[in-house]
Amino acid sequence: MAALAPPTTSSKPPLPPRLALPLALALLALAFVADFLSYSSAISPAVSPSSKTVKDGSTKLRNGSQPVRHLNATFSDLPAPHWEWEEMPPAPVPWLDGASVQIGDLFYVVAGYESLDHVHSHMDVYNFTSNTWTGRFDMPKKMSNSHLGMASDGRYIYAVSGQFGPQCRPAVSRNFVLDTKLRKWDEMPPLPVPRLLGVWRVELSGF
Template identity: 35%
Template sequence: MNILLLLFTCILAAALFFNLLWASISSSITPNWPSNQPHRVVIANYSINVENIKKVEIKEKKANGESISPTFADLPAPELQWEKMTSAPVPRYIYVISGQRGPQCRGPTAQNFVLDTKTKKWTSMPPLPAPRYAPATQLWKGRLHVMGGSKENRHTPGVDHWSLAVKNGKALEKQWLLETPIPRGGPHRACVALDDGVIVIGGQEGDFMAKPGSPIFKCSRRHEVVYPDVYKLDAEMKWEVLPPMPKPDSHIESSWVVVNNSIILIGGTTEKHPVTKRMILVGEVFQFHLDSKKWSVIGKLPFRCKTTLAAFWDGWLYFTSGQRDRGPDNPQPRKVIGEMWRTKLSLSQ
């Protein structure tokens, strides 16, 4: 009996020792792109001594005999100092246009609603002429504009463009007006309203579809083409082709702000890895100068992230929520987050 008790005590002591050893090693490792630990601040140009730290090697598949890094899509960009914030507040009227009914890959709907955040009441609006999945949508000069998106199967790009007059949360027309089609269709685009027009940025052709015959509409992968295209709609409802983004970018619907006569756009997804075919997230901060119509890369996010919400206030660039990467060396999507981050942004006119 005494021998058994002594053996159990030795095993317990050894477990505690290795647990403490692992914790001390883990706490000494700080990645260049920070994890989602709370209250972490990323300091510009901060470097760590990685000597004596065992690096985790990522096995790279080869194409034509050459290695392709998982992070091949990252662009060179200066480090920005990011500060994590508490989570976020809302405007008076929120318009909800189309969408998807239920989980997995159920088809889109044509229904539309408006929420009055003061009375907390929902009101239905005239439905779209046809269901659309993730169309570019913007309120411009008293009219809601809905453009592109995917058709009923979630995969086939739509180029339709409709508009509806609204005021104070109410539709002023019974039907949507057919407008000039957008030059290229597809979902997950940024759509920016300016005084002289609407700019539609990035996006993709194709998306996951429901598996044929699946009772739960289980998603199945389909070919997707992410593109960098940029278009501008003017007051005469004519489309102008603008210079493309520095790289293809999608899932950026709310990932933009207008600052100093320029558009700041963050994160998203880009073309899939050429070998693994896995989705690749974007971690750069882009700037589009409205005067010169030129793009530049002005910084990095604290981690790669898609479908995030951006804002700008009092010199600070904010972003909150979205889906982040798996780590500094793995840009594949992983965890959906509810965090808020900010960085001081100083831009020339």
């Protein structure tokens, strides 16, 4: 009688290294996350020293107590000064992107848009003492109509560069100075490069 052949056991081929390594890393990461979650659930949450405790009055627990929430100080109400606003007389014309400066009790507002297609070429003056708009005079014809920089030393008003004309146009480098006593404009040397200055106000001293 012929001898029986020993039974053969079929075994799956081992995973190639390019698959075994990512699988091992995934299992290791899963074990790490599970361990972290079990540890964090075993300890009570820490409360930041900069936080405050508040009670939620809208709900109650079974024992009758109110649930407690911890708010970080970032979300707490901060005390703020209370300022009273007073409405001034309406401006003679609508303004947008003009420039302004105050000297004493006079407030000078110059140029600016009335609409995208219309810009102002004058200066209006508001008197804080009489609470009225008291005067108007023209700007130089070549002076910017919007995005000006403006500064004052107490008598002279300096208007620096900006945009000439309506719509959106390139910046210019022309600068002008106004003698508020004589209400006389003079042109200053131009800037080295054109620029749009937007809302820019500086009080000069020592001149």
